[in-house]
Amino acid sequence: MTDSRIRPAVADDWPKIWPFFATIVAEGETYAYPDDLTPAQARDLWMERPPGLTVVLEEDGRVLGTAKMGPNRPGRGDHVGTASFMVDPAAGGRGVGRALATYAVDWHREHGYAGIQFNAVVETNHAAVHLWRALGFEIVGTVPGAFRSATHGRVGLHVMYLPLG
């Protein structure tokens, strides 16, 4: 299952991540992040420290996508993981998201997590919902109208969960 294009992110990767990170947040369809993040704030938010991990998928020197992963909660909740993904829209439709998601699932399993929880999957982000379902995630529930989509208005946020055997 190892994809040789995926490796841990280093500080020098951030300038390659930031342009598409900013584009994706500005599109307003997938992430409830502050809309006035500086590059430094976004870097602190995205670049995980242990026990978490941030990775990039790089091809021919170009970063096509990134994922971060680690415990969803501290303390008595740290046996369940979570993950977030950003794929350069210019690299869409090439399986980058699936490769990163597969990496994240494998990473959590290898590190002994009991499962992976996504806290806020925008219900109109059909490509993501479809991919998570294909990987075995189920919708635990949907908080109605909890996300203001730029094009669809108030839409629900799914909580999704994948148990790891």
Added chain:
Amino acid sequence: MTDSRIRPAVADDWPKIWPFFATIVAEGETYAYPDDLTPAQARDLWMERPPGLTVVLEEDGRVLGTAKMGPNRPGRGDHVGTASFMVDPAAGGRGVGRALATYAVDWHREHGYAGIQFNAVVETNHAAVHLWRALGFEIVGTVPGAFRSATHGRVGLHVMYLPLG
């Protein structure tokens, strides 16, 4: 609905909150907080800044409980609120939790929030689940086994939601 015992928390309240805050986290039944929080870290976690708010319920100079409230997510999710509550176990059974919860619901309604989401209600915390239901919250879904209860082992975490009209 105003309860005159409840007021915004000030810095001098923290030394009165910390003892029962620490007791509640150490009991391991209700909060997935880091188990090695210093008093200063716990203070930073609990004492909200605008647009959030932290309040205390004080009686005869004694702080019996505290609540924090504010947006559950930033950016395109900041129209849904959230809240957390701590009641001194020595003051249990006197309606302190209900008074603080009622305050939090009113506060969110007055500030124009569309609803209130609880992200992680421990399913074996029956008193809390009963109270939230009595206030109109519904269980959106339950993440199985996501909390390691000190006495019950792995139990579910409810996501609960109350729409505000």
